[in-house]
Amino acid sequence: MVYPKEIELLAPGGDIDSIKAAIVAGADAVYCGLNNFNARNRAENIEFENLNGILNLARQYNCKVFLTLNIIIIPEEFPTLINLLNRLVNTKIDGLIVQDLGLFYLLSEYFKDFKIHASTQVTTHNPGQVKFLSKLNCTRVNLSRELNINEIRDLTINCHENNIAAEVFVHGSYCIGFSGICYMSSFLSGKSGNRGRCSQPCRDRYLPSSENKNFPLNLKDNSAYSNLQDLIDAEVDSLKIEGRIKNFDYVYTVVDCYKNQLISILEQNKPLYDDKQLYKVFNRSFSNGYLMGNINKDMFIDNPRDNSIKRFAGIDDKSENKKLLQEKQEYYKEKDNIIANVKKKIQQLSIDKIPLIINISGKLDSPFQVIVKTPVTSFVVKSELNLVMKNKQSTFQEFSCDNLLKRLKSLNNTEYYIKQLVIKDLGKDLFIPFQEFTLIKKRILFILNGSKKIIDPIKVPVIRKQNSLNKNPELCVLISSKKDINLCNKVSGDIIFELPNCFKDKGNKFIDIFLENKKIIPWFPSILLGENYYAGINILKKLNPELIITNNTGIAHEAWKMGINWIAGPYLNLINSYGLLCLKEKFDCKGGFISNEISKKQIRKIICPDDFKLYYSIYHPVLLMTTRQCLFHQVTGCKKQLIDEKCIQTCNKSASISDLKGNTLYLKKTKGNYHCIYNSHNYLNTDILGDFPGSFSKFCIDLRDINTETNVNCDKIAIIKLFDNFLKGGSNAKQELEQAIYPFTNVQYKKGI
Numbered sequence: 001m002v003y004p005k006e007i008e009l010l011a012p013g014g015d016i017d018s019i020k021a022a023i024v025a026g027a028d029a030v031y032c033g034l035n036n037f038n039a040r041n042r043a044e045n046i047e048f049e050n051l052n053g054i055l056n057l058a059r060q061y062n063c064k065v066f067l068t069l070n071i072i073i074i075p076e077e078f079p080t081l082i083n084l085l086n087r088l089v090n091t092k093i094d095g096l097i098v099q100d101l102g103l104f105y106l107l108s109e110y111f112k113d114f115k116i117h118a119s120t121q122v123t124t125h126n127p128g129q130v131k132f133l134s135k136l137n138c139t140r141v142n143l144s145r146e147l148n149i150n151e152i153r154d155l156t157i158n159c160h161e162n163n164i165a166a167e168v169f170v171h172g173s174y175c176i177g178f179s180g181i182c183y184m185s186s187f188l189s190g191k192s193g194n195r196g197r198c199s200q201p202c203r204d205r206y207l208p209s210s211e212n213k214n215f216p217l218n219l220k221d222n223s224a225y226s227n228l229q230d231l232i233d234a235e236v237d238s239l240k241i242e243g244r245i246k247n248f249d250y251v252y253t254v255v256d257c258y259k260n261q262l263i264s265i266l267e268q269n270k271p272l273y274d275d276k277q278l279y280k281v282f283n284r285s286f287s288n289g290y291l292m293g294n295i296n297k298d299m300f301i302d303n304p305r306d307n308s309i310k311r312f313a314g315i316d317d318k319s320e321n322k323k324l325l326q327e328k329q330e331y332y333k334e335k336d337n338i339i340a341n342v343k344k345k346i347q348q349l350s351i352d353k354i355p356l357i358i359n360i361s362g363k364l365d366s367p368f369q370v371i372v373k374t375p376v377t378s379f380v381v382k383s384e385l386n387l388v389m390k391n392k393q394s395t396f397q398e399f400s401c402d403n404l405l406k407r408l409k410s411l412n413n414t415e416y417y418i419k420q421l422v423i424k425d426l427g428k429d430l431f432i433p434f435q436e437f438t439l440i441k442k443r444i445l446f447i448l449n450g451s452k453k454i455i456d457p458i459k460v461p462v463i464r465k466q467n468s469l470n471k472n473p474e475l476c477v478l479i480s481s482k483k484d485i486n487l488c489n490k491v492s493g494d495i496i497f498e499l500p501n502c503f504k505d506k507g508n509k510f511i512d513i514f515l516e517n518k519k520i521i522p523w524f525p526s527i528l529l530g531e532n533y534y535a536g537i538n539i540l541k542k543l544n545p546e547l548i549i550t551n552n553t554g555i556a557h558e559a560w561k562m563g564i565n566w567i568a569g570p571y572l573n574l575i576n577s578y579g580l581l582c583l584k585e586k587f588d589c590k591g592g593f594i595s596n597e598i599s600k601k602q603i604r605k606i607i608c609p610d611d612f613k614l615y616y617s618i619y620h621p622v623l624l625m626t627t628r629q630c631l632f633h634q635v636t637g638c639k640k641q642l643i644d645e646k647c648i649q650t651c652n653k654s655a656s657i658s659d660l661k662g663n664t665l666y667l668k669k670t671k672g673n674y675h676c677i678y679n680s681h682n683y684l685n686t687d688i689l690g691d692f693p694g695s696f697s698k699f700c701i702d703l704r705d706i707n708t709e710t711n712v713n714c715d716k717i718a719i720i721k722l723f724d725n726f727l728k729g730g731s732n733a734k735q736e737l738e739q740a741i742y743p744f745t746n747v748q749y750k751k752g753i
Contacts, residue, residue, distance in 0.1 A: 008029055012243040016050060053352055059092070104138070112137070148292065154530075180573070183623070184202065188201050213302050216657055218303070222290070360399070369382050390430065474699075477720060494519075497514070550566055550568070567613070572593075584612050594616050623676055623678060630675060631669070649671060663680065718740075
């Protein structure tokens with residue numbers, strides 16, 4: 001079979017050696033991060049000074065380089081970020097990988113020369129989200145890792161219809177939770193996964209479960225090695241390997257295996273089946289459960305450490321340790337051989353900058369001439385004006401080597417550096433205007449940059465602070481049960497009804513609820529896959545509601561297209577002014593929830609656009625993670641080996657696990673929803689009302705039936721009255737609330753991210 005286009009193999013580059021290893025192994029592209037603004041802060045990453053050398057090396061091997069800026073950006077970082085973008089815009093970087101809506105906005109409005117890639121942290125899993133990203137000038141999207149091959153195929157078609165390339169992870173660590181909406185590390189250790197600091201608590205040891213599992217949340221690694229044909233047939237554009245915190249020998253081995261597999265399929269129509277090399281580098285064993293739509297118990301492994309030695313020795317968990325010890329020496333010998341072999345290959349590659357030899361000459365009444373020589377070519381640049389005799393009014397300093405090097409120093413900020421500057425046949429006391437010399441320098445840069453125009457620093461307009469609202473905020477209440485609809489009569493503000501993740505066959509039931517209760521506002525969840533997304537669109541069409549709240553950008557896009565007012569939910573991670581501006585200007589968003597991950601200090605720096613309402617959830621159970629996996633396989637056991645549609649629609653279970661530090665996590669599965677993990681204590685923030693008077697339009701309280709260690713010593717109607725009294729400034733209202741709801745946490749409001 002002949003395929004109409006090439007498929008890209010995209011490799012991780014956590015440091016320079018890993019980037020070299022990926023290139024020499026045959027990667028078509030690498031993705032890497034600088035020391036700031038990337039979601040792998042635990043990786044060594046690279047210095048900006050090395051970036052141009054890396055780009056030059058990659059180009060020699062026809063390899064693209066994508067830079068990761070895939071974290072959410074706090075307000076005070078934007079001046080530094082804009083300065084970085086102004087430096088990057090004149091490099092030959094092939095694309096920027098992005099998560100933050102504010103950064104999407106900056107790139108689409110002011111830095112239009114960059115190709116924008118949506119990170120896996122954006123959690124893209126339905127067609128509306130693809131359209132949303134297309135509106136932000138996104139050229140590539142990394143699809144959610146939880147998707148099966150049929151879902152990937154459908155989304156790839158949708159991507160191509162919107163001129164977006166589809167990228168899929170094919171190898172490396174699985175996250176058990178949906179990326180971008182996992183707050184487990186953030187709340188448990190103060191290290192936000194959305195800031196590239198995930199401490200991987202899902203791989204921690206927990207007290208033994210009733211199934212006698214010590215690592216109940218730990219998944220095997222992803223491997224689609226045997227499924228590349230399926231992904232090629234689905235017309236996926238890029239196959240991405242995870243591993244920016246892995247060593248160079250890992251990167252080389254995995255890239256080499258996948259490259260050989262691709263060559264065998266594309267050139268010989270003959271897939272390879274021997275994947276033993278993949279087991280010789282770090283792995284937790286492998287699964288393709290998500291890709292094959294076979295989300296089963298076998299995707300878990302009760303040990304997060306490297307499985308390669310056991311696999312190499314052919315030992316399973318029942319084997320004797322003695323055999324394992326005997327095989328270790330042989331394993332490490334082969335491991336050393338792999339490392340030595342890769343080292344030998346990469347030591348031949350250099351990221352040194354390209355040397356320039358510059359000769360300068362000129363005579364009176366003749367042009368100023370600069371001859372630039374590189375190792376492979378040379379060119380001449382002449383001034384348009386002739387040299388004249390210097391006079392007292394001349395501002396240009398004498399033509400000394402030191403002065404000329406200062407004037408040309410920006411050449412050293414490229415992939416080149418000035419190795420030698422020679423002044424030859426240049427008369428004394430000659431002069432050209434400073435502006436003319438600047439034009440010469442720009443022409444040199446233009447030629448060295450492959451005839452790409454050098455972009456002057458872009459000034460991003462400062463967002464001006466608007467006047468406060470100067471009115472009392474209203475209370476809104478989130479519910480998810482039909483029996484709680486009677487609370488409508490007890491709330492002066494909004495009642496918000498949460499839709500489940502999966503309701504494709506029950507859409508009419510929810511339509512009836514909203515039609516019968518006009519006051520209720522639909523709340524759309526973060527994850528809406530396949531037919532459930534279309535069921536959500538059907539609700540919008542049938543109801544044409546005055547207002548919705550959505551945590552899913554696909555629903556947001558369709559609401560905007562239909563002219564339906566919408567509010568951005570708390571799981572869209574709004575933490576900066578540019579993110580708010582993005583939603584308002586691009587999608588006519590009417591307001592948004594400020595993320596509960598950030599602190600009082602960080603909230604204070606957010607500037608709200610005109611006619612944009614700020615929301616904040618002041619009381620709720622803390623959702624740490626949502627997963628497509630079954631959380632009960634390893635904890636309480638389950639008769640079924642895999643999750644099917646019936647599980648999603650009918651399963652209603654709860655359990656808990658405790659880590660070795662004493663933290664208890666609550667596992668919750670409700671009908672129509674995916675499995676969730678909740679923090680032991682609910683979030684309650686009674687300080688924000690006084691800290692931000694007149695800033696927020698709505699404060700939300702979550703009264704869904706989710707049990708944690710937080711005790712509520714009164715019924716829902718009484719809770720509503722307490723919060724209502726609190727917002728109205730009632731005496732002792734704060735104390736009454738904190739006595740009625742205990743224990744609670746608001747640690748994120750104090751520490752932030």
